[in-house]
Amino acid sequence: MIVTDNSLYALAILAQKQNDDRALMEIIKRFEPKIKRSLQQTGYNNKEDLEQYIKLNMIKIIRSYDLNSLPSLTDYINLESQTA
């Protein structure tokens, strides 16, 4: 599949399938505000360590996230009409 846009999904595919570090960085960058907010609750001395710890774990998650488990639109519509 040719990835043309810069959606989160497209970036995740790039990061996983092509080991694209810039895509990986971009994903992390998009969650930067959330990371920054969670740093506020820890002590001043630990902020940088925690930031590194979170980012390290994010890299692990991005690389290992199961992209195949996402439902296709067809699956989803079938499921909806069954339950409805």
Added chain:
Amino acid sequence: MVKSASKDSLLFHFLNDSENEKKYKSYIRHPTKENKDDLEFAFKGFVFKIRFAVYISKTIHGLSLNYDQKENKFLERNQLILDKPLESGGTMSDLLLVTPYNNLDSEHHLLDMITNDALAIAISQLNDYQKLILEYSYLYELKDTEIAKLLGKSQQSVSQAKKRALNKVRELMERGPINDSNRQ
């Protein structure tokens, strides 16, 4: 089917985006494989964005809690303040600091405390005076002046005796116990 999608359904939110709606409409009009793939990709991306964002947010929160717990545990085990009262009573310094034998008694001897055989043998070959000085100096951690006062000698003679005793120990250890017993 899509028209009937309720306002809180995933589908409704998906099609609420004009870009996605355009893709959906072009697929309905021209149901080609390309249009379908395009639509499916957009949908997967949409679902991914939601799921991933939720997952990451929860993880970040969990990680920072987890980190703080670890940090607190570390600080608890590596106290910087030792005279803070503990739950169990007393302070950390009471638990940590080993108080040297400050009462001179005849029950504790330097030789009993030594686990190194060569060193023990060497010390056992010193004379009683030298043994006593080493005992006072290293077991009871007395200063030379204190030992001198105890023994009624001058500080200089205690220092010299100690120096000689240590030299002898070194000599005996370097020579080894076997040769030594031959010599004596």
